[in-house]
Structure formats: C-alpha cells, structure tokens
Amino acid sequence: MSRGKTGHWVSTILVNGLLLIGVYLLAMPYIFMIASTFKPNSELFAFPVRILPDALYLENYRYLFAEYPFWGWYWNTAFTTVIRTVLAMFFSALAGYALAKYEFRLKRAIFLLIIISLMLPFQVLLTPLFIQMATFQWLDTYWAVIVPFAISPFFIFLMRQYMLGVPTELMDAARIDGCTEFGIFWRVVAPIMQPAFAVVGILAFTGAWTDYLWPLIVLQSTENFVLNIGIASMFGPYRVPYGSILAGSFLATLPVVVFFLIMQRQFIAGLTAGALKG
C-alpha cells in the first residue's frame, strides 16, 4: 500500500513537472515580447540576454502611434472582424437550420457539397479570387476582406449538427400558433442555439482577427491595412523598429486573449468542436 502511495507521489510530481516545463516554454515568448516593448534598442540587442527591462521605456509605443496609423489599423481589423463574425453567425445558422430541420429537394446535394469543401485548401482560390476582386473593383476595400469569407461550410456543418439535437415539436407548436417560418427561426430556434452561436462566433472572430494571407493580397494602401499586414509592413528596408513592432504585436494580441480568458470554456468547446463531430 505504501509503495503505491509513493508511486502516486512520484508520478504526480513527474507529470505535473513536465507539464509545467511546457507552461514555462509556452509563456516565456509572451513575457519576453511584453518586456521587450519597454526596452530601448541598446537593451533589445544586448548580451548577455536579460528578460526584464532596466526601466519602463515608453518610446517604442510613442513611436508606434506617431509614425504609423496604428489605431486606424486597429479600427479596420475590429470593423471587418465584427462584420465577418456577425454575417458568419447569421448565415450559417440559417443554412444549418434549413439543412437539419426541413425536407427539400437540394438538401442532400448541398450537404455533400459542404462535406467535400471542408477539405479544400484555401490557396487554390487565391489567384482566381484575386482576379475576381479586381473585376469587381473591390481591391483595397473592406468588401474584399469581408464578403468572400462571410460564410464557411464548416460553420454550417457545426450549426447543422447542433440543430439536429433541437426537438422539432417546438417548431411545430410555433407553426400552429401562426408563426412564419422565419419567425420560428428567429424567435424559437435562435434563442435555443446560443451555445452553437458562441462556438461559431468565437471561431469566426479569431479566424478573422488573425487572418493574414488574404488581406495581404487584397489590401494595398497603408491606411487600409489590418493589424497583421500593418505590423508586418513595419519591417522597413533601412530601419527595423523592433521595439515598436513588438509593442504593436502585443496590443494586437490583447483583445483576443482577453476575450479568451473571459470565455475559456466556450473557446475550447469551439476550437475542439470539429474533433468530435467531424
């Protein structure tokens, strides 16, 4: 019995020790990034490497706000992300609802299409979509960032899976009460769907906020950049303001991380939703 107890202690310490080393290795780059935003170049490039700054040096932030339209980038990112998220939630809920709860002719074909497109790499769309944006004269506008990705087959798939579990009797009862079909969706189904809305909303929000390749291709003028493009563009050919780049990176990451800390459970349920339902 006592040997079992010792074994238990050893494994507790060993497993937690290894996982804590992991925590350390995962947290260190963030700590290093945040600390570095308060360092002048002489400290950023100093040997031996020290993690904490000597003093709170704020020049990196001042330079970032003075030399770059950083808050403009922030607004562009927030605006396009919110619109994309709202559209994704609304359209995917509607389509997922139809696929789960109605019988209609194209239902099976549409569902098959969704399943196939789940595996499609996005790169195959890059060149034709770029040409399309040029034809629509959408290059360098928000339209190009928002509209092509306002829907996602994966979100519809998730919504449909969730809807399958909602009892049909609720809808029939509302129908007898004289509700229109959209009224049933809006007043009866949507309120029950809150967990699914949270999952899709979180996925759409983080996806849009962290998007890089597509905005890089369609956005051209500095004032229209989103954060990711703006920050990456700060690598000038002559001068690289590392401290300011890291300051911008830190501020760009903050909202998503805060959002995550508030809604941890929903986030994890959201990002792992595919693993169990797929």
Place this chain on the structure above:
Amino acid sequence: MAALSAWWRKHDRAIAPYLFVAPFLVLFFVFSIYPVLYSLYLSFFKATGLSSWQFIGLENYADLLSDRRFIKSVTNTSYYAAASVFLLSPLALLVAVGFNAGITRQLRGLYRVAYFVPVITSAVVIAMMFRMIFDEQYGLLNAMLGNVGIEPIPWLRSKSWAMPAIVVLGIWTYLGVNALYFLAGLQNIPHELTEAAAIDGANGWQTFFYITMPILRPVIMFVVVQAIIGSYNLFAQPLLLTNGGPQDATLFMTIYLYQVGFQQFKLGYASAIGYTLVLIVFTLSLINLLFFGAFRSSEE
C-alpha cells in the same frame, strides 16, 4: 396584397428552406465554386497580369515538374508535414494523457490557458516574437541553451537549422490545440471500460494500446488530417521569419505560390501550383482515411 399574403402563408414552409440556404449558396457559388473551376481553367494559360493570356494546355504542369524551386517547396512542406504528423501529434497525445490524469486536476485551469493561448495568437505576432527568440546572438533560445552548455545555433541564418526552427515554432504553436482535441476524445471514453480492463489485469500500457487508442481512432484521424492541411497551408511564419530562405531552405508551397502569383504576377502558373497543392492534400487525406479504415476492418 391579401392574395399575396395568403399565397405566402400557404407556401412559406416549402419556400423557406431555399431562402434560408440562399445566402450561403449564392456566396459559395460566387466565391468558392466558380473560383475553383476558374482556377483550373486559368492553370492552362500562360497568364501574366490581368491582360496577356495565352492558352498553353498542360505546359504549366509540365514546367512544375522540372521547376527546381517548386520541387524544393514540395520537399520542404512535406518535411514539415511529416514533423507535424509524426512528432507534433504523438507529443500532443502525450500531453493530453497528462491533462486527463487525475493527478493534474489542481493545475488543469493553468494548463488550459497556457497551452491554448498560442492558437489564438496571430501567426504574424508569433513570427515577430520568434524573430527575437531565434536570434543567434541576442535571442532567448540560445541564451537558454547556453545555460546548459550548448553553443549558439544560427537558427534562421543557416540552411540546415532554418527548417528545424520552423518545426520548433510549429510545435510551440499547435501543441496545445492538438492536445485539447485528444483530451476531448479521451474524456469521451467511458470510465467503465478502462476500469474493467484494470480489473481483468491489464496494466497501464495495455489499457492504453488496446482500449484507449482504438476508441480514439476518429480523433487521431481528425488530428492527422488537420496536421496535413495545416502544414500545406503554412505561410505567415516562414514568410516573416526567413522569407523562405536561406537559399530556399524554408520555401513552403504557399510562399512559392505567393511569390509566383503576386510578386511575379504569373497567375496561370500560380493556379497550377494551387491545383497541385489540392492534389497533394487530397491524396494524403485519402491515404490517411484508408489507413484508419483498414485499421478498423482488421480489428473487427
């Protein structure tokens, strides 16, 4: 007007599903189906910029086969994909087993936050952080390795170290989310099963290999497919850390596609690269499905 509303009342239920899927279908046809087909069409053209197009049949694809930079990009991307499947995924499973063990219960909240945050950090920000961390002289990584007596490694400047650096970055970023995929799967396994195995005298390893792993099969399949798709999608990290260098050592397929399509404006050739990428991802995913499918039939 009254007639219209009466008609609507009568047909609402039949029409509603079509209206509900309409926004999706319209956007999907315009921004996915049409471009996918158009891309195939475009890949048969020598198309530079938006004006001068010339039909050349399969020549783009033939050129790809003898394009050394393209071959290099396929090799590099596949190297990374192999690391994701054979290094990152098993490591994530180990971490998930650790998360799932009763002995880590007190610290689980901390683990969840720490292992998850990299997944919601944008690739651009991660690349910026790691430029500093991988720096040969002033970087944190070499400083840490120096503490245990390892000589400074020229991570991003050396042909042989640049790819391992990207792999390290990949593991750092995606370990947590993959562990959480596995954890979700592990938590779905009924306790009765593992307990019954223990009563029957199975040890920990036997339970793991004969009970846990087979039940986890769909999740493993999902993780592996995600790892493959994710690897062939990788773009921002190698672009911003090394710009594909040194000497194309970290040229990933998506970077090559970007350079060809959007820096040299060879849109036809870029489309051919895009289609080759689809072909590779579909083939690898299919092999994976068959592998796990075959696994199933041999055991039942």
